[in-house]
Amino acid sequence: MMQEEKPETIPFFKQAIEMVKCIPAGEVTTYGQISLLLSGTVRGARAVGYALAALSEEEGKVVPWWRVVNVRGRISNSNSHHGATRQRALLEDEGIEFGPDECIDLARYGWDGPEGHF
Numbered sequence: 001m002m003q004e005e006k007p008e009t010i011p012f013f014k015q016a017i018e019m020v021k022c023i024p025a026g027e028v029t030t031y032g033q034i035s036l037l038l039s040g041t042v043r044g045a046r047a048v049g050y051a052l053a054a055l056s057e058e059e060g061k062v063v064p065w066w067r068v069v070n071v072r073g074r075i076s077n078s079n080s081h082h083g084a085t086r087q088r089a090l091l092e093d094e095g096i097e098f099g100p101d102e103c104i105d106l107a108r109y110g111w112d113g114p115e116g117h118f
Helices: 012-020 031-039 042-053 084-093
Strands: none
Touching: 012 031, 012 042, 012 084
16 A cells, blocks of 8 residues: 655744745834744744844854744843844834834834735
8 A cells, every 4th residue: 555645844943934034124023923924823922032043153144044023012122142132123224114112013114924825
């Protein structure tokens, strides 16, 4: 009897990084939104954060990690080579404005996912 081949699965971290690469300049999304797009639940939000924190300095130049914020639209990044000050500067360079509460207006700058994903 011939054994059926199983499709290769792509690890969640790699999927998260590929999804983050799709976020256009001038837009942001949340860790939970990336998780929702990939798995149908926001429960993997922390794993998305771990995937981005694990990026090397070189990978961080290609993957726009700075376009991912927390559910409140705030920077919640404390990784040493992806610091919060650097993240804010990169976002502001793309035209994203922060409110007086240090939050980004997700209704204005939010990215819901790649076209045709839902």
